[in-house]
Amino acid sequence: MNRAFNFSAGPAALPLPVLEAAAAGMTDWQGAGCGVLEMSHRGAAFSRIIAEAEADLRALTDLPAQYKILFLQGGATLQFSQLVMNLLDGGSADYLVTGTWSKKAYTEAARLAPQLGGTVRLAGEAVGGVVPREAMQLDPQARYIHLCSNETIHGIEVLDEAQLPECGDVPLVADMSSHILSRPMDFSRYGLVYAGAQKNIGPAGLTILFIREDLLGRAAAITPPLLDYATQAAHDSMLNTPPTFAIHIAALVLRWLREQGGLPAIAAQNAKKAALLYDTIDASGGFYRNTVAAACRSRMNVPFFLHDAGLDAEFLAGAAERGLQQLKGHKSVGGMRASLYNAVPLEAVRALCDYMQDFARRKG
Numbered sequence: 436m437n438r439a440f441n442f443s444a445g446p447a448a449l450p451l452p453v454l455e456a457a458a459a460g461m462t463d464w465q466g467a468g469c470g471v472l473e474m475s476h477r478g479a480a481f482s483r484i485i486a487e488a489e490a491d492l493r494a495l496t497d498l499p500a501q502y503k504i505l506f507l508q509g510g511a512t513l514q515f516s517q518l519v520m521n522l523l524d525g526g527s528a529d530y531l532v533t534g535t536w537s538k539k540a541y542t543e544a545a546r547l548a549p550q551l552g553g554t555v556r557l558a559g560e561a562v563g564g565v566v567p568r569e570a571m572q573l574d575p576q577a578r579y580i581h582l583c584s585n586e587t588i589h590g591i592e593v594l595d596e597a598q599l600p601e602c603g604d605v606p607l608v609a610d611m612s613s614h615i616l617s618r619p620m621d622f623s624r625y626g627l628v629y630a631g632a633q634k635n636i637g638p639a640g641l642t643i644l645f646i647r648e649d650l651l652g653r654a655a656a657i658t659p660p661l662l663d664y665a666t667q668a669a670h671d672s673m674l675n676t677p678p679t680f681a682i683h684i685a686a687l688v689l690r691w692l693r694e695q696g697g698l699p700a701i702a703a704q705n706a707k708k709a710a711l712l713y714d715t716i717d718a719s720g721g722f723y724r725n726t727v728a729a730a731c732r733s734r735m736n737v738p739f740f741l742h743d744a745g746l747d748a749e750f751l752a753g754a755a756e757r758g759l760q761q762l763k764g765h766k767s768v769g770g771m772r773a774s775l776y777n778a779v780p781l782e783a784v785r786a787l788c789d790y791m792q793d794f795a796r797r798k799g
């Protein structure tokens with residue numbers, strides 16, 4: 436086996452024990468006589484799998500009892516539309532924009548809202564950081580406030596609850612796709628949280644959603660049943676065939692996460708990884724730079740730039756030779772990006788930092 440250190444932004448590295456368990460059970464999962472790919476979603480074996488996934492998610496996140504967990508499809512992108520259909524309820528919604536993903540969510544909401552008899556407001560915008568509280572212009576009557584708590588492309592993360600809007604009774608909605616399960620969070624602050632699975636939870640094709648029960652049942656009349664949170668909740672995410680294999684892998688990841696010591700333990704590891712990489716960037720004397728405000732530098736996605744973009748191709752080729760993969764930055768911003776999700780080990784970050792120092796010595 437020759438597994439590289441994988442810094443992909445998503446679909447991203449998965450823990451090796453998870454892949455091995457999935458492979459070992461591919462043709463016969465725990466004596467079921469078939470693999471998870473081949474079994475009915477309504478049978479006893481799969482019912483156990485999804486129940487375990489839900490129980491582990493609740494335990495890991497300490498999710499309050501009044502929240503439902505939904506296992507959905509369509510990626511986080513479908514949520515940009517679906518949450519509007521479910522929560523706008525003929526009113527107005529506030530959006531905070533801090534990068535590509537929150538901008539996409541806002542743009543889609545602005546497109547849909549008039550068709551649903553509602554409106555959307557840009558309540559604050561920031562470049563290279565979170566929106567400062569004093570710059571937020573919040574509507575106390577808003578149906579919800581939306582933000583992206585970790586901008587995967589720009590590497591901007593809400594690291595401190597004091598950076599969240601003061602919502603009063605307005606439900607806070609967060610796209611947590613790229614940092615959910617990376618550390619303990621107080622989910623009682625949110626009305627709705629959603630995340631595509633393909634970073635910290637499992638494979639692409641599964642979206643996890645936490646929703647406070649009082650927000651169910653507000654969908655616009657035109658909402659298809661499959662997209663209505665209340666209908667999905669009433670059917671335990673089994674209104675139609677769910678993405679069974681993706682849920683199976685997610686269940687294995689969640690078990691692995693519990694075995695690592697849960698979110699406090701993984702958070703300590705993630706903080707160490709991020710500190711190592713940011714220190715390497717900051718100590719490079721300008722050879723590498725990251726331009727995000729220090730108070731919101733993402734621990735999951737670290738974009739960085741070489742002082743001379745003409746060296747990018749050589750940097751990437753040398754990294755690949757050392758088994759350091761998928762470091763090219765998003766095409767919209769260029770440069771490099773290292774994603775340090777839960778399954779990326781500390782050794783991977785050490786190897787990356789050693790390489791960066793060596794490259795800077797040779798080229799600086």
Ligand SMILES: Cc1ncc(COP(=O)(O)O)c(C=O)c1O
Pocket residue numbers: 444445509510511512513536583585586587588610611612613631632
């Ligand atoms: C923060 C964030 N939101 C939304 C998306 C879109 O996710 P999907 O491709 O699952 O629709 C991504 C994808 O990387 C993301 O990082």
